[in-house]
Amino acid sequence: MPRRWAELVLPAELPALRREIMRRIGQEIPEYRVVRDGLRHKSLRESTEAALLGFSGPYFRTGALGSDTEQFFRDLGRREAMAGRGADVAQTAFRVGALAAWRRVLTVCEREPLPADTVGALAESIFGFADRLARLTAEGHAAAQGSDSVVGARLRARLARMICNQPEGSLELIRDLAARLDWPVPEQVVVLDIHYDLAEPDPYPALLAGLGPDALAEIEPGSRLVVLPAPAD
Numbered sequence: 001m002p003r004r005w006a007e008l009v010l011p012a013e014l015p016a017l018r019r020e021i022m023r024r025i026g027q028e029i030p031e032y033r034v035v036r037d038g039l040r041h042k043s044l045r046e047s048t049e050a051a052l053l054g055f056s057g058p059y060f061r062t063g064a065l066g067s068d069t070e071q072f073f074r075d076l077g078r079r080e081a082m083a084g085r086g087a088d089v090a091q092t093a094f095r096v097g098a099l100a101a102w103r104r105v106l107t108v109c110e111r112e113p114l115p116a117d118t119v120g121a122l123a124e125s126i127f128g129f130a131d132r133l134a135r136l137t138a139e140g141h142a143a144a145q146g147s148d149s150v151v152g153a154r155l156r157a158r159l160a161r162m163i164c165n166q167p168e169g170s171l172e173l174i175r176d177l178a179a180r181l182d183w184p185v186p187e188q189v190v191v192l193d194i195h196y197d198l199a200e201p202d203p204y205p206a207l208l209a210g211l212g213p214d215a216l217a218e219i220e221p222g223s224r225l226v227v228l229p230a231p232a233d
Helices: 003-028 039-062 067-082 087-109 116-145 148-164 171-180 204-211
Strands: 189-195 216-220 223-229
Touching: 003 039, 003 087, 039 067, 039 116, 067 087, 067 116, 067 148, 087 116, 148 171, 148 216, 148 223
Parallel strands: none
Antiparallel strands: 189 223, 216 223
16 A cells, blocks of 8 residues: 555545444434434444554554454443343444445545555455454353353343333333233333443442342443432342
8 A cells, every 4th residue: 555545545534434324323323323422422433443453554554453442342242241242233234334444445546546456455454454344343242141149130231222212112012021021010110220430440230239130231432320219228
């Protein structure tokens, strides 16, 4: 690749490309339609930034992923499983992101032309990178799925989300899932929306141990949505 592209053109495009990838993922994947500046928006932004930095860093120069990037996307798969989202949701997001990146490259090539063989190699690199991230995320998701406790946590997270989506959700589906989890459906609930600093230790285990077995929790980076039967002190 020409030095100008590697050192100037590509780095200059990364901020706009991050915004475009996030916009397209939010438009095309219902599970990632997030409120701007919310915690789920922050998680999507951090994941997009990690992908772009991973691509423009070691992978772009050597074709190898850095260990931090590999661990980030395995952990992402685990978080997706804990949040009750299927592995296919993240896989779709990677495809959408890669396509958005490729469209951006084609647009930039109109003003900063590249040799045809370089364009072809860049396309192969972008989509190959997305496949690598998808496999890492799938590994993390599968590892989380293998734990009975994680499966239970996913179902409890789904139930918490369904309850908080009332009245749009189906009460019958709530009752069915609650019965599967042996969770008596109360007339009213108390909802806790807990935010914490990602740099601090994860409060999840100690928090829920203190709230008792009736607590339902949806797990996201930097937050916990907890649903408790009312009344609750």
